[in-house]
Amino acid sequence: MLRAQYAIALAGAFLLAAPAVQGATSNQQSPTVTFPTSGAKQVTLRACNFLGCTETTQTVTLLDPRPLVGTAGFTPALPEAGQMVRLTGTGTGKPPLTLSWQPAPVAGSPLAAINGGAVWWNTAGLAAGPYTLTFQVQNTAGSVNTVLPITLAAASVLDFYTIDPCRIYDSRLGVVPVLSGVALTIQGTGGNCGVPAGARALAANITVIAPTGAGYGSVYPGNYPPPATATLTFGAGQTRSNNAILPLATDGSGALTAILLINGSNAFADLSIDVSGYFLP
Structure with a gap:
């Protein structure tokens, strides 16, 4: 016949179903203990018979329920x-x-x-x-x-600077077109167009080319969530353009995000963005 004994050790005081003190033991098969503090607690199970005793110790981590x-x-x-x-x-x-x-x-x-x-x-x-x-x-x-x-802070007063029309993005130069629902990160500053790093917004022309279905596109600051409004809409097979002022990311990256939402499965289109000026504080 085996006799099982639980030894419960912890850094602070605790409460058992019966009165208990630090390092107390219980001969119950499933003893209950309530710990007043969170953290790692050690619980030892010792089983004994006339041949001797063996024991195993487990560490129980108690989480603090308070927010x-x-x-x-x-x-x-x-x-x-x-x-x-x-x-x-x-x-x-x-x-x-x-x-x-x-x-x-x-x-x-x-x-x-x-x-x-x-x-x-x-x-x-x-x-x-x-x-x-x-x-x-x-x-x-x-x-x-x-x-x-x-x-x-009060919104900065921005001055407008013109540049020769310059293309900052054209998906046709890549391997694949723009897939519906896949957000693209487009760098609006630097590069060959000469838009300075401190620019806040771009004057741009956005063009969607040969979409496989009807839909709409949005271009917005690179660190913002998608807006509820569209930058342009288009029909299936139509090449459509729209002029817009495109605010750049407010985190200093100068980035834009573009996304096309096109009807139909595996839908896609090509996209280009041409810049004619920028806004700078």
Whole structure:
């Protein structure tokens, strides 16, 4: 006949089904222990009979159920009023976790909350000045907040500079055309067209060539989410162009993102972008 004994060791005090102290043991087959702290705990099972005893020790890691803020931040570091601001936050605790952001002007009423950890804050229409961003992590055990100060600078006054028409992108020079739904990163500054690194936007002509189906295309700042509006629309087989002012990425990369959404399976088209000028502070 075997006799099993559990020895439970931890750095702090604990509670068993019966009164217990540090390093206590239990002869129950399935003892219950409640730990007041999180972290690594050691549990040892010892089995004995008239021939002797053997034992095995397992380390149990207990997670803290309370919500905690992991990280919270935003980019760009010096946003201007009217720009999109990327908010990124993480949290820990017992799932499910609810993450949210609450922007508010300093000494003003809170703006609409934004649900999620990694989200975009659209500052279009907001006045320049100081704001706060409150990041909250919440679960059934409670909630915790952290507050970040942020200042929206006044939008820069931009001057327009013309250049000789210059093509910054042409998919026909590559191996494959532009596939429907596949986002492309296009460099808007530097290169052979002479657009300086500090440019904020381009005056451009966008052309979609021989699409296999009807659809639309969007060209937008390289660090932004896809917009709800289209830069141009087209029919199947049509070559269509449109002039547009294309804002560049606000992270200093000078990049654009282009995406074509075309009806039909395995749809594709060619795309070109020609620049005739740029905007610079």
